[in-house]
Amino acid sequence: MIILSPHAKRRDTLFAMQHTFSAIPTSIYIDHNCWAGGVMLIRELLAVAGTLNAREPDLHAAAMFDVALVGPTLQPVRSFTGPALLPERSLRTSRQADLLVLPSFYGDVPASPALLRWVVRHYDAGGCILASASGVRILAETGLLDGRDATCNLADRRAIAATRPAVRLSPQSPLVVDGRLITAASITPTIDACAHLVSRFHGEKAALKFARYANSARQLADVGVANGRHEHLDVRIQAAQRYIEQHSCAGITPDDVARHIAMSQRNLARRFSAALGVTPVQYIxxxxxxxxxxxxxxxxxxxxxxxxxxxxxDEAVFRRAFKQVAGQAPSAWRALIDS
Known part of the structure; x- marks a missing residue:
């Protein structure tokens, strides 16, 4: 479960009644040889998410994420192409944030004991972590990914596997969400990860507006119903979930799921309900x-x-099923998104 800190609500006076967001404290770690473009892309995408939903340009009033750049100290750091970035906080003076971003670096990634301890403290306090491209190597070095699912850039696979063999790497997957740990293999899925973060902290409607604006390639394709539902400890049911999420629209049945994970249908139904509170049929x-x-x-x-x-x-069956699950007709849901 994500623990959200209380924050002051920022609002524009003209939109106070219609649009009020709780700005999520967010830290983006920067250090020498970080990719400045990636850092600013994430920062500005999270800012755009707020303006899209508030429908007004005041970044302060519309903020969904209160972002600070955190460096090893308050001294400027030089990005890998030369431009300097100025930290707004240091590891020693940083606040507890609900979201931590580890961006990509060129060449060796920073892995000082102070940095790794800081990342672990953030997670232990209930925070969410997004690691992008080579930033996954930093997250892996903390040990937080041991026994967890993650993706990475193909160029980093060997390095991660050599030092942290317990990480379950799927570099063929552009984006992997495992509880509060989110890994993106490259830049395009980082945009999708931002859409997921908007969904996680501010809801599906806000995320879909953002995804349409950002032309998010996957449109939250792999993180919708799975959001926050892989945190139980039954790894075989986690495997069943992943199979369902990938093949649910292909006419699969619980028998197909049971065969995929080499389990009886009866045992699958029992363990699935115990882990998730729903049956395999309901999850499909x-x-x-x-x-x-x-x-x-x-x-x-x-x-x-x-x-x-x-x-x-047919369409009639779809309409009935949609209303059963979503609580409203498809046309009403579409009108809500377009509002």
Missing amino acids: LQCRIEQAKRMLAKPNVSLRRIAIETGFS
């Missing part, structure tokens, strides 16, 4: 409806096409 349906929501967020996609592509026999 939830995943299909999550995909339908993502398609509804795109303009000019008909309900008939959505029904077919999410595995329903």
Whole structure:
């Protein structure tokens, strides 16, 4: 579970009644040879998310994330192409944040004991961590990824595997969300990760608006229903979840899931309900409806096409299932997103 710190609410007087966001304290770590473009991309994408949802340009009033650049000290750091970045806080003076970002670096990544301790303290206090590209190497060095799922840049796979063999690496996956640890293999999935963070802290509607603006390639494709639901300790049920999330619209049944993880249907149903509070059938349906929501967020996609592509026999069956899971008709949900 994510622990959200209380923050002062920032608001513009014209929009105070309609648009009020709690700005999430966020730290982006910078050090020598960091990729300045990646740092500023993440910072500005998180700022854009607020302006899109507040529909006004005042960054302070619209802020969804209160971002600070944190360096090893308060001295400027030089990015790998030369421009200097100025830390706003240091490791010693940084605040406890709800979100920590470890960006990409060129060449060797920083891994001082002070930095690694700081990252672990952040996580132990309930914070969420996004590591992008070679930033995954920093996160791996803390030991937090041991026994967890993660992705990485192909160039970093050997280095991570050599020092932290317990990390379950999937470099073929652009983005992996394992509880409060989020890893992105490169820049494009980092944009998708920002969409996931908006969803995690501010809800699905805000995230879909952001994803459409940023042309997020996956439109939250792999993190919708899975958000926050892989934190239980049953690794075989986690494997079942991943299989369902990848194949839910292909007409799979609980029997297919059970065969995939080499478990009886009865045992699957028992352990699935114990871990998640829902049956495999319910989870498959939830995943299909999550995909339908993502398609509804795109303009000019008909309900008939959505029904077919999410595995329903016809539009009427899709409408009934959507209302059962989402609590409202597909057209009402689309109108909410467009509002």
